[in-house]
Amino acid sequence: METLNYQVLEKSGYKGYVLKDAPEKVLQFGEGNFLRAFVDYWFDVSNEKVGWNGKCCLVQPIAPGLAKLINAQEGLYTLYLRGRQNGEKVDAKRVISSVSRCLNPYEKEDYDAMMQVAVSDDLEYIVSNTTEAGIVYDPACQANDCPPSSFPAKLTQVLLARYNAKKPGVVVLSCELIDNNGKELLKCVNQYIDQWGLDDGFKKWVNEDCTFCSTLVDRIVPGRIRDAAEVARLEEENGYHDELIDVGEIFGVWNIEGPAWLEDKLPFKAAGLNCPVVPDVTPYKKRKVRILNGAHTGFVLGAYLAGFDIVRDCMHDDVIRGFMNKMLLEEVVPILPLDQEDCKQFAAAVEDRFNNPFVNHELMSISLNSTSKWRARNMPSLLEYVEKNGTLPTCLSMGLAAYIAFYSNDIQGLTDKGLVCKRPAGNEYTVSDDRWVLEFYNAHKDDDIPTLVHAVMTNEQMWGQDLTAVPGFEQRTVENLTKIRTEGAKAAYASCL
Known part of the structure; x- marks a missing residue:
C-alpha cells in the first residue's frame, strides 16, 4: 500500500478539505502527537472555515524526531478525534494539510532553512511545545551555536535574525505545561540577550514588538493507535499507509493570555473554535x-x-x-x-x-x-x-x-x-x-x-x-x-x- 502524500491522497478518493500550497505563517517548535492533534488542527480548520491560507513549518526541538517521516508524507497525516460529544459517540477523521514541512536544525541545511523562515515576510506566529523541560535557560548555549541545545536559545537566534532583517515582531504562543509558560520563555530569551551581549535595540524589539503569550491547552491526546489490527483496518478504509496517524479526544480548548486585539488577529474565533483570548489564563x-x-x-x-x-x-x-x-x-x-x-x-x-x-x-x-x-x-x-x-x-x-x-x-x-x-x-x-x-x-x-x-x-x-x-x-x-x-x-x- 502506498504511503500518504498529496498524489496518493487524491487517488484514494478522499473528499475532505485539503490545502496544498499556502505561505508559511507559523514556525512551530515541536512535531509530536500533541501539537499535531491540537495546534495544527486549529490552523487546518481555520484554513477551511475562514480562508486563513497559512501553513505551519515544524522544527524538531531535539535531534531525533519525525522530520523525515513528515517530509516523506509532504506534511500530511490522518487525525482521528474520538470520544463523546453531547452524549453521542464521535469518531471523526480528518486529513490535516496545514503542515508544510519539518526541519531538523541539527542538520546545517535545515538550520539555514529555519533562519530563512525567521526572516520571511509571511511569518506571523511562533508556537512551541518542547515539554515541561524545554523552557530552560542553559548558560552553556552560545550565540554562534548552530544550533544551541536549548529551545529558548534557538528562539533567541530566530528572533535576532528577524530583527536584523528589519521585519515586524511576531506572536509567540507557548503551549508547555508549566505555569506562566509565555512569561518564563520571554525571561529565558532576555537572559540570552544579556549573556550574549546583544544590543538594547533588539531587547526593546523583543519585549515591545513581539507578543509572548502564556496559554493553557486542554485536549487528551493518546497519540498513536497501538492495535496493529485496527491500524490495518483503517488503512484499508483510507486507501493509503500513514506513518503519522494521530488520535485525540473530541474536546479541546485553548486559552490564550494576550491583548484584546489578538483575538481578531488569530483566525480561531472567526472559525468557531474554542480558543478565547483572555487577559489572564490563571x-x-x-x-x-x-x-x-x-x-x-x-x-x-x-x-x-x-x-x-x-x-x-x-x-x-x-x-x-x-x-x-x-x-x-x-x-x-x-x-x-x-x-x-x-x-x-x-x-x-x-x-x-x-x-x-x-x-x-x-x-x-x-x-x-x-x-x-x-x-x-x-x-x-x-x-x-x-x-x-x-x-x-x-x-x-x-x-x-x-x-x-x-x-x-x-x-x-x-x-x-x-x-x-x-x-x-x-x-x-x-x-x-x-x-x-x-x-x-x-x-x-x-x-x-x-x-x-x-x-x-x-x-x-x-x-x-x-x-x-x-x-x-x-x-x-x-x-x-x-x-x-x-x-x-x-x-x-x-x-x-
Missing part, C-alpha cells in the same frame, strides 16, 4: 484543575474500592456518576471566580470526556500521588466552600474519607514498589506516593478510625495546615470513613446523593 487553569482534575481525584479512590477499574465504567453507574456531578455542580463550580454558565458547560463536558469509548483510563493510574493531588485539586474547593457557605460540602468531605480509606484498607505491608493494601473484594493493590506518605500510613495501620483520622488531618506536611481546625470536619471524616469501612464505598457515595 482562572482558567483553576477551572481545569478544580473541575477536570479535581473530579478524577474526588471520585476514583472510592470508586476503586467499590470495585471499578476504568473511568468509563464509573460513568455508566448512577451512583458514581451522580456523586461526581453533584460534587462538581453543587460544590466546586459555584465557588469558581469565572462565568458560572461557562463553568457548568465545562463540567458537563467532563462526563462526556470520562465516558470516552476509545480510552481505557485506569483508576489505579489516576491514583498515583493522590496526597499532593487532593491537596492541590480538592482541598482548596472544600476550604473555599466552607468559607463561603459556613457548612461542609457533602461530596468533597466524603472525598477525603475515601482518600484515607484507599491508603489504609487492610494494609499488608510496605515494599520497594509501594504500600500494599487489599480491596474489599480481596485482591491486593499497591498505593504509589512519596515514600514519607507511605511510611506514615504503614506506621498507622493498626489505628482505630478516630485515631487514624486525627493523625492524617493534623499532618501539616501533607496539607500545609491542620485540617482539624475546620469546624466539624474531623468528626464528619470519622463518620464518613466508618461508613466506607462498614457499608462499602458505593453505599457511602450513595448517602451523599
Whole structure:
C-alpha cells in the first residue's frame, strides 16, 4: 500500500478539505502527537472555515524526531478525534494539510532553512511545545551555536535574525505545561540577550514588538493507535499507509493570555473554535484543575474500592456518576471566580470526556500521588466552600474519607514498589506516593478510625495546615470513613446523593 502524500491522497478518493500550497505563517517548535492533534488542527480548520491560507513549518526541538517521516508524507497525516460529544459517540477523521514541512536544525541545511523562515515576510506566529523541560535557560548555549541545545536559545537566534532583517515582531504562543509558560520563555530569551551581549535595540524589539503569550491547552491526546489490527483496518478504509496517524479526544480548548486585539488577529474565533483570548489564563487553569482534575481525584479512590477499574465504567453507574456531578455542580463550580454558565458547560463536558469509548483510563493510574493531588485539586474547593457557605460540602468531605480509606484498607505491608493494601473484594493493590506518605500510613495501620483520622488531618506536611481546625470536619471524616469501612464505598457515595 502506498504511503500518504498529496498524489496518493487524491487517488484514494478522499473528499475532505485539503490545502496544498499556502505561505508559511507559523514556525512551530515541536512535531509530536500533541501539537499535531491540537495546534495544527486549529490552523487546518481555520484554513477551511475562514480562508486563513497559512501553513505551519515544524522544527524538531531535539535531534531525533519525525522530520523525515513528515517530509516523506509532504506534511500530511490522518487525525482521528474520538470520544463523546453531547452524549453521542464521535469518531471523526480528518486529513490535516496545514503542515508544510519539518526541519531538523541539527542538520546545517535545515538550520539555514529555519533562519530563512525567521526572516520571511509571511511569518506571523511562533508556537512551541518542547515539554515541561524545554523552557530552560542553559548558560552553556552560545550565540554562534548552530544550533544551541536549548529551545529558548534557538528562539533567541530566530528572533535576532528577524530583527536584523528589519521585519515586524511576531506572536509567540507557548503551549508547555508549566505555569506562566509565555512569561518564563520571554525571561529565558532576555537572559540570552544579556549573556550574549546583544544590543538594547533588539531587547526593546523583543519585549515591545513581539507578543509572548502564556496559554493553557486542554485536549487528551493518546497519540498513536497501538492495535496493529485496527491500524490495518483503517488503512484499508483510507486507501493509503500513514506513518503519522494521530488520535485525540473530541474536546479541546485553548486559552490564550494576550491583548484584546489578538483575538481578531488569530483566525480561531472567526472559525468557531474554542480558543478565547483572555487577559489572564490563571482562572482558567483553576477551572481545569478544580473541575477536570479535581473530579478524577474526588471520585476514583472510592470508586476503586467499590470495585471499578476504568473511568468509563464509573460513568455508566448512577451512583458514581451522580456523586461526581453533584460534587462538581453543587460544590466546586459555584465557588469558581469565572462565568458560572461557562463553568457548568465545562463540567458537563467532563462526563462526556470520562465516558470516552476509545480510552481505557485506569483508576489505579489516576491514583498515583493522590496526597499532593487532593491537596492541590480538592482541598482548596472544600476550604473555599466552607468559607463561603459556613457548612461542609457533602461530596468533597466524603472525598477525603475515601482518600484515607484507599491508603489504609487492610494494609499488608510496605515494599520497594509501594504500600500494599487489599480491596474489599480481596485482591491486593499497591498505593504509589512519596515514600514519607507511605511510611506514615504503614506506621498507622493498626489505628482505630478516630485515631487514624486525627493523625492524617493534623499532618501539616501533607496539607500545609491542620485540617482539624475546620469546624466539624474531623468528626464528619470519622463518620464518613466508618461508613466506607462498614457499608462499602458505593453505599457511602450513595448517602451523599
